[in-house]
Amino acid sequence: MKLSKPPSLLIFVQLLCIGLLTSISGQAQKHIDSTDFYGKILLHPDESFDVEAAFSYFEKQVEMDLRKNDTINAVKKLRYMVIGQIEMGALYESEETAATALRLLDKMPTDSLVKAHKKGIYNDLGMVYRTLKNPTNAFLFYDEALQICEGASDSLIVINNKGNQYLDIEKHELAQLQFTKAYELSKQISDSLNQARALSNLGFAQSKSQHPDALDNLLLGLGIRLRNNHLAGIYSSYSHLSNYYHNRGQAKEAEDYAEKAYNIAHQINSPSYIKNSLSNLLKIKNDSIAQEYITLNDSIKLAKLQKRNKYAGMQYNLSKEKLKTEENRLLQEKEKRKKQGFQFLGILLFTGILAIYFVQRAQNRKNTIKEIFRTEARISKRVHDEVANDIYHLMTKTQLNVLEPDALLDDLEEIYSKTRDISRETNALTLQDDFGAQLSDLLQSYQKEGTVITIQNISQINWKGVSNTKKTTIYRVLQELMTNMNKHSKASQVLISFQKTRGSLQIKYVDNGIGSVLKNRNGLENTENRIKAIKGRIIFDTAPSKGFKVTLTI
Template sequence: MRIKKSFLFFCLYFACFTTAFNQKIFAQKVADSSLYYYNLVVNPKKSTDLTLAFSFYEKSKKQHELAGDTLKVINDLRFMASIQKKLGFLYDSESTSIEALDILNTAKTDDNVIKSKIGVYNHLGMIQREYSNYDEALKFYNKSLQLATKTADSLTILNNIANIYLDQNKFNLAIAELSTVYKNSLRLQDKKQIARALNNLGSVQARINAPEALSNMLEALRIREQIKDNIGMYSSYKHVSRYYQDKNKTATALNYANKAYNVAKSINSANYVNDALSQLIDLDKNPKVVEYKRLSDSLTQARRLGENKFASVKYESSENIRKAQESELKFKTSQLEKEKEERLKLLYMSIVGLVTILAAATYFVLKSRHKKEKLLQVYHTETRISKKVHDEVANDIYHLMTKIQSNNTIQETVLDDLEHIYSKTRDISKESSLIDFNNNFKDTLEDLFLAYQTNDLSIVTNGLHTINWETVSDLKKTAVFRVLQELLTNMKKHSKASITVLKFQKNNAYLEINYNDNGIGTTLKKHNGLQNAENRIVSLNGTITFDSEVNKGFKVKITI
């Protein structure tokens, strides 16, 4: 039993160890594969190296797309574009670079994204140079230069810009750029960069017959041979060959051209081999060969321009779509911000409006309450004074009249005067006496009218019974009672009327009372009685109008 357990433990341990070891081996293989194919791209030795590397990076790109690793997808695309350029497929290389740039434009900006953009813009600039589209090449180089922060990156881009100036025959500008590049390369002690700067500087100097041109190119070649930079050696052989060709030293030019061809063969790049053969053909003085070369170059240039135009349209279309999407996003964001501001503004305005309404409502409620309290105070004051006049003044006068009547020496006229004073105080007390709201207010008004009616005066009412007095506040009832009392008192004292008509009606929320008598009328002049009546109605936000002429009666309209 113990042996079985030991055996099972050993199997489990062996399985775990094997799995971990295999994972480590797999990871190592992936790393080794990446390094292997990277070397095939940088320094191809067989004719199949570049195509094998392209197949690897194409499969790698698909795997990274499935994994959602954007940066690695971009890295794969950059290697694919570089391979396509080395194989001479400029249009495909440009399309692949544009695909990488489209992804970069949508990625979140960081150091890796910026580094990749520098490389892609620089690569597109080199392709545009191959197309002889120099303005576009400069545009891409300048974009790359704006993003570059490392000196090495800047020197590479400046070197490429100088090549454009050389192609445009702007020799002084090219020499200025390359001199800067050479000085900074010496400071970095980068032999590859130094050789490139010297070679390009010598090529430009050769165009203006500068004496140091050849020595600079040969020094560059010596450095490249020393560090075994095949691609750099090819460039040096080609430039030296052209130098001797311009000096009409054909044999020496052919020697360097053949060396360039041999290096191109070792690089295993169709593009380099084709370029080397083109240089050899240039050195052949056969008219037919010259004519063939001219036609071949024209056709190649036309094909490249066509491809470039299509690729540029594709890039511009992609760029325009991206910009349109960015503009649309900015517009939508702006609209959302604007709507948010409008909503906040509306909210603030609503709050201010609500506060204003509440403040106004509170003011009017307080004002109305104050007015109501004031009216009640006036009413209670009138009632108190009425009671005091009745209880004290009128009663005292009545007792005095009783005593005087028992005294025969008092003249009759004195008794009449006292009786007149007693009647007046009783009337004052009655006019300001307490109004009973517990009974039906219609009956209270009818009692009021009946008190003023005599054999010589008829008081007629119309619509009194149609009014629902329960819906009318006590303050309004008080005002109606006092005003009508004032009008009837005024009529009895002054108008000599025989008929008085009172019409009551409800007009929506308002109560209308029309008073009309057939008395002698008067020239309107508000005295205390009429002024008090008006003040009572106005205090309740109502209106009262008086209309009268001599011998045409007296009219009043009350709205409350």
Template sequence: MEFKKISFLFFIMVAVNSIIAQKEIDSSSYYYKAILAPQTSEHLPLGIQYYKKQLELHKKQKDTIHTISDLRLLAIGEFKIGNIYDSETYIVEALKHVKANSFADTLVNAKIGLYNQLGRVYRSQLNFDEAMKAFNEALGVAPTIRDSIVPLNNKANIFKDLEKYDDAAKIYAFLVEKSRILNDSLQWALALDNLGAVQSKLKDDGALDNLIKAKEIRQNKNYLTGLYSSFKNLFYHFMDLGDDATSKSYADSAYAVAKNINSSTYRIDALSLYLQQSKDPKIAAYKALKDSMEIAKTITENKSAYAKYNLAEEQKKTEASNLLREIERRKRIQYQALVSIATVLLFASFFVYRYRYKKMKVEEVYKTESRISKKVHDEVANDMYKVITNLELDGENKETTLDKLEKIYLKTRNISKETGDIDVDSNFGMVLNDMLLGYKNKKVSVVTVNLNKIHWEKYSSLKKVGIYRVLQELMTNMRKHSKATSVAISFEGKKKKLQIKYSDNGIGCTLKKTSGLQNAENRIHSLDGKISFETSPGNGFKATILV
């Protein structure tokens, strides 16, 4: 019997390690896209804030791979909002980690991205020689054409800055063709926009077509920073043609996008377009003087973190020390997993309760759940860790019990979700969405409607907890009993109330309030709300909530 208990814990530990890793990937996906392709003005600041927290966490865990990834994304985000020096600092720190590790040769994509971003930083500082060196470093480690596209594009940008338009056009034309073949729409738009810009300087008839095509692609993708570049290049194209009315309309469009990006750097740059249209010689003289002063300041105050790093590069760490650090990191993850499993097991043993209470009772139960979770975390973890350490020394085959253990694990994991803490603060909408989409799989599609339009700050913490638990109960019943393949949950504000409609296409049933549905009804009534159910055999299941 003791052997079976240890076997059970070993399987749970392995399974939870996999679940934790997947959850980390899913939770960072939103912020990853927010950095690389921001869709709203909030995306870049939110992404930077998230990856700063991730960087702190991964440094504490001595997780080198994720630390490098965090630094790289922070460098991109800071650069996009105009914090050039911060971007450079993050790049240098990331390169330091890359060069200090014995597995540096495997980090090809990271090195390409970091050197490319470093080149962009130097270009923004008008340090064209160092920028070209950085782009060549990126090309030197790029194994394929796809990996070479971005550094090549940035090399062409240097030629454009130096007014070597013929050299730039040759590279851009090559990139237009390769990006189209690779079916990379955003990279294709970038190459088209850049090619159109230099063709405009060369008085090439194809300039406008390429600029318009790039703009349309970026509009369809709602790629704000790219769209700003398109409007800006179209402004210069028509200004050079002497079409003041059209160029002003594109300046207006660029300024509107700059405000949406929510970056003072973009807004200042957009406003400068209006100055460039002015015919007043004093304004022209002012701008020329201001530009020359800014260039001089950029050159003289160039804070080159990379140069400092090259003078004081840390000694590379040995392969053995890296291996030891990786082993210690894995042990910490196992330890954290065991704490979670200990919590789940005790919840499964001791948390069976009935819901018949008003508002104060709901709050009391929720606080009790959180308090017991903390107590389990603090008091059981060390003993559980000793058990799993002993288990790792046991080499006997335990595969015959895996099917039953899988079912037990899924039940305990669900209990953990049903009784764990809920973030009811600023991120509640995201937390609720993650819970609902957690029931999505290959057989079941889950769709939410208007969830992101609800202003959750209007509702009390007590009400948000109740909504979360009731929807969780409905989704659990769907997964266990309905055989549904499609679930839809819609949200709509009704003055001071919130209406939520749930529906699935399952097998339905004769309406009989089980303990789960009764619990959901009790929760809603305790919040002075209403809930109704509609179902019959073969017609799916519907619920309407008004709180």
């Protein structure tokens, strides 16, 4: 079978992808190599040019990481800068850099990685204040670091550093407690190098108080370091042993270990180690001129460092003060804008309420005028339909002389009754103190021959607890229901009952009249409107030949 050749475009795309991946991989590896390279320079600074280049590299990397919202990597670079600044003696600058890193971490959710970085930064700040001869702050930050340490391995470095701080202030017993604790923790996790560090530090602290186990612990620590070929640790052990013998006047042993430390320093190829070992050798050889030079040089260096850091501290404090002032100014500006915003909202709200008030008042006035027109039209219609027609009919009978005097009087009495009813229904209502009696009189006034009105529980209602608006509404609604009954229902029995239920007043009207179709309420729309106006409910229940029922809830 003949195989087909892959299209040339496909081959080109494959080669392009491989090239891009190789390029990206190469750039990533270059970035990692650069970070490692410049990181080593900051951890062991020798040439100022390289140090300057390292700081420049990390500053740019921090900016790039922050632009990408990669806070953790930005913090990692800032920690390199903190350690580099400590090594260079720029202690206040390192404090400021550490504070920047902590502020970034404070904005992140707390997890094990964030805790680890915070612990490292607190430990670095402890070292800063130890170098500045400020043990109070050093202990403060060491303790902060210990509070967030998780597990033994996390705590060992901080505990050792805390022990060294106690040594600096000559509290040898407290130092021994810290180093003993570090040794016990290192045994728990089988960490031989940390065991060696703790033993060497413990032996050195014990030597300051003439403890009998001092030399044994120093030699045990050295043995572990020699077996692991840990050059930096071996250098530290030799320095401790040299100091141990020098303090006891054993010059030969002290010089031997000092020379061993010097040789190890050359193997490490660290200028700072070589310088320190040379200084130690000169002290042990007891050259008075060299000793005077070393003492004077150390004093000058310390004075310069303190002066430089004092000036840097003043600059740092001034910067913090300026920042604080600016923050206060921004806060005041924010509060001012907030206050102005509230004032604007208040004015807007007041204007809105005022507008609603005037619109509502105008609407109410309009509704009142409409109601007046409707009332006038209704009265006019009733006067025309019920009174004027009867009068005209009576006049016709009178002209034709078909009425007896008694019949004439009866017709006039009927016209008067209709006129009185219209007047009573439309006049302004004056509420009496005993509203129950007033309402009962109204209902009883509709009783006539052939119609029995029954009123239940009206005297059990506390009418003083009912507002005048609701009383007026109840009066007019019942009046309209009774008038409707009188005109249309042909009822012989009417029952009106009153009951107080769950904070509401319930009134039920029932008659045994002819009823009606529910959608045709015989002009009772006004009754519904009155009830709705006081946020009440009205339910009609009627059907032809089934009577008429109304339930009012107010």
